[in-house]
């Protein structure tokens with residue numbers, strides 16, 4: 045009795061958790077994102093409804109200059125992200141080094157449904 049039930053439960057649990065982890069799996073975890081962005085934009089990049097915008101398929105990340113400036117200078121005032129209006133404040137993350145900003149932007153520009161070139165520390169330095 046228990047044997048069969050146990051195996052069925054195990055199989056269900058396994059396939060269920062497997063499903064979830066493969067769906068949300070990022071190409072490579074990024075330390076900078078986890079420490080400095082995830083609080084607001086969340087691990088899955090979806091943000092927090094009405095408060096923090098999603099960075100999934102974000103037009104704000106396609107242009108390297110725009111993306112770098114959001115991190116260096118912050119972002120405030122009304123913006124529309126994928127059809128949803130936000131009017132909040134993202135503090136400048138300019139305490140991050142050029143390397144950290146290059147790393148996190150290369151990461152977000154190639155995860156969460158975004159596609160873009162790598163950002164180099166020199167590109168960040170030029171705009172700082």
Ligand code: HEC
Pocket residue numbers: 077080081082083084085095096097098099102103104105111114115119120121122123125130131132133134135137148149152
């Ligand atoms: C304290 C919360 C907070 C943190 C930390 C934060 N952001 Fe934001 N971010 C926001 C808010 C709020 C906005 C929208 C501001 C507005 O309404 O003008 C935003 C906007 C953005 C945007 C443009 C809109 C969009 O959703 O595409 C990008 C890209 C972005 N953030 C990336 C990042 C990255 C990368 C980091 C980490 C280096 C980060 N943010 C850290 C709160 C935060």
